[in-house]
Amino acid sequence: MHVDRQELDIHNLPGIKYIRIQWVDLTNAICYRVIPISYFIKILQSPRPSISITKSILGLVHLTLAEGFSPIGEYLYVPDITTLKLCGYAPGYATLMGYFEEKSPKQNVPRSLEYKVDLCPRTILNRIVEDARVSLGLEFLVGFETEFILLSSVSPVKAVNEASYGRASGLRTGSPEYLALEEMLDALHLSGIEVQALHKEGAPGQYEIVTAPLRPLQAVDALIHTRETIYNIANKHGLYATLAPRVYGNSCGSSSHAHISVHAQGESPVSSASPNLTDVEASFLASVLDHLPALIALTLPIPESFKRMADGVWSGGTYVCWGTDNREAPLRLSNATSPSTRNFEYRALDGTANPYIAIAGIIGAGVEGVRDQVELKIKDNSGDIPAANMDDRERGALGITKRLPLSWDEARENLEQDELMGELLGGNFVTKYLNVNKTLAESFDVPSETERSARLLAYY
Structure with missing residues (x-):
């Protein structure tokens, strides 16, 4: 998990009304969902803090699905609280990046990899840097x-x-x-x-x-x-x-x-x-x-x-x-x-x-x-x-x-x-x-x- 519930509290974010949970797809399109801060706090209090996103999101180009992708299935997108930034361009907003994860653990892989998504750009970069x-x-x-x-x-x-x-x-x-x-x-x-x-x-x-x-x-x-x-x-x-x-x-x-x-x-x-x-x-x-x-x-x-x-x-x-x-x-x-x-x-x-x-x-x-x-x-x-x-x-x-x-x-x-x-x-x-x-x-x-x-x- 990449969420520490103790790190983010609504009272520590005066003036923040909305969170933009943000990701970048394989075409380099910046995407996000706008979550009211009150509901975002509820997300953090859930057993596995995340939002659900269709697995097709990483293969979608405009409205065309690239070969090898399917409309079936969902990922969890887990916010990385360490990435929290105020939106200087949008008063009342803050942004968060995150990691795509599998909803259910993968079989026959090391425990550290059981939820990893091998198409997640941030996961790939983090893995290579950490290995080095x-x-x-x-x-x-x-x-x-x-x-x-x-x-x-x-x-x-x-x-x-x-x-x-x-x-x-x-x-x-x-x-x-x-x-x-x-x-x-x-x-x-x-x-x-x-x-x-x-x-x-x-x-x-x-x-x-x-x-x-x-x-x-x-x-x-x-x-x-x-x-x-x-x-x-x-x-x-x-x-x-x-x-x-x-x-x-x-x-x-x-x-x-x-x-x-x-x-x-x-x-x-x-x-x-x-x-x-x-x-x-x-x-x-x-x-x-x-x-x-x-x-x-x-x-x-x-x-x-x-x-x-x-x-x-x-x-x-x-x-x-x-x-x-x-x-x-x-x-x-x-x-x-x-x-x-x-x-x-x-x-x-x-x-x-x-x-x-x-x-x-x-x-x-x-x-x-x-x-x-x-x-x-x-x-x-x-x-x-x-x-x-x-x-x-x-x-x-x-x-x-x-x-x-x-x-x-x-x-x-x-x-x-x-x-x-x-x-x-x-x-x-x-x-x-x-x-x-x-x-x-x-x-x-x-x-x-x-x-x-x-x-x-x-x-x-």
Whole structure:
């Protein structure tokens, strides 16, 4: 159970009238039920505090049920009281995340697994992180950059301004967009989420909010709350916020870069592969790079994601490589000379990906590299020339021999064939995830570019 009845009491929540019990499905849609606080307290007083949800919820795309899912059966959704956050964007509301659990214990499994649901995104991430901590003494911090575009009109698409990267003209005091942005920051502060920066990004109406690093599960919970804050406050101000990976064909796309740092118990020697990495960090990085072609199906999950990832546009490029402060590499080493703040920026991630699954895959792949002491063979591409601008000989000298999948179909095939990903996430999960992923892509597959764009904006 993830509920401690002593932790939550109606008298300790002055002004809270409603609880939003919230989850994120396999398409990265944020879902919730609104429960009056008086009834929520009754739920907590029940023998098994939870709400019932149809098992089809994780396979439902709009009103289409993906292959392998059934309308029969229910899960229990068990609230995790440690995730309680005030909704700074909605006075009188608080949110809770939770875990999907089976109603009845599964047979022939260890007792600790008898209620676990192998499709629950939070359960998967928590399992991978806990296994790394218990078996290897590894812990992680994760911070996110949330890029989004503010529109004053969706049809036709019209941005709130045309200001480019870093320009003060995109942050004018009293402008409709800055009033909304300022309220977003205030709301996040009220919710207990530390914001490190807000700035104007490169595309029309595009902004970025940077939130502080936390442990992986808490970091993703905070990311979901950040996104809901952005969506709701934009709506309150008559604006529309979107995480769609590419809104304009001739300008920057939007990402959701994750900064991941690896922390081992005790001292880890400096790696022979790079003076800026420990052996643990080098093995972690090596394994993430090895499995990057499969991870892309989790971190760039829809065909439109591949319209953002390209060479020469600072989106991370299309070669399997890494580099110190190299924004044309899918993995950038940031703060390289500072052991306390050094981290890997995973750049091949956008706002259409379920972040619980994405971070679970990335960390899981890296942990197996540490477990197996995988050697880092790809060298630091920190020079002036991105991998895409090198010839084969130059790339070969750095150990850069593979490209990322250049299409959605190729990424899906890579995930299906990657044995480690199947072991980490579970074979049943990979199959069901790919089925849902296919159904989602089909929902966007319409002849009209205008209609396809409209559907994408409506969903993300």
